[in-house]
Amino acid sequence: MNANDQASYAGYRALMLVLFGRSGQPPAWRAQAACAGQDTEEFFDPKRIEDVKDGCAGCPVLAECRSDQLTWETSGQGSRRYYASGIVAGLSGPERKRLHYPRTPDRKDVA
Template sequence: MNTEPHGYRVLMKLLFGGEPPAWREQAACSDTDPTLFHTPSRTAAAKAVCASCPVLAECRENQLSWEANGPARYRDNAFGVVGGLSGAERRRIHYPPRNAKDVA
């Protein structure tokens, strides 16, 4: 019997097309309250969980790819800590600052 909440199953279907990737089971955050990663005042604590994660690279790559390949609103409105990066850090990856020299 599947004991996951209905909302979780819907989210996984939207994000991953069905089931979460296999590496997700090994994630340091798998048993952590998800609100930790979406509470601005707890960013340092969320990043500390990510820092100890054995699948940090896979998580970060997955999130950045999802944001980059989806509608612009995914990149523009990135929030929370995912893959050890805050929303602002992920936005800077998607939209690196331009140098005055690069514009000319």
């Protein structure tokens, strides 16, 4: 399926709306991302975690990426969109989970 066919495919349009909201288009900042054009499989390869995180650390749009991802993961009309694997916005799944579900002190620790 070529790009023109893909863009007119109803399933593709529906996916873009789910991923990017009403516009159905990725945010403009994505073109400036350090990872633009990279193979997405790298972000899920456990052997490449540090390399990917290093690339994210120097990204000019890291703050926008992180904000967008964390917002996306917590939206969804009752269904959580959190993904436990992969590096996104310089954070691993467990790191993002800690942001979404911060630890609360044990009752005995609270004075």
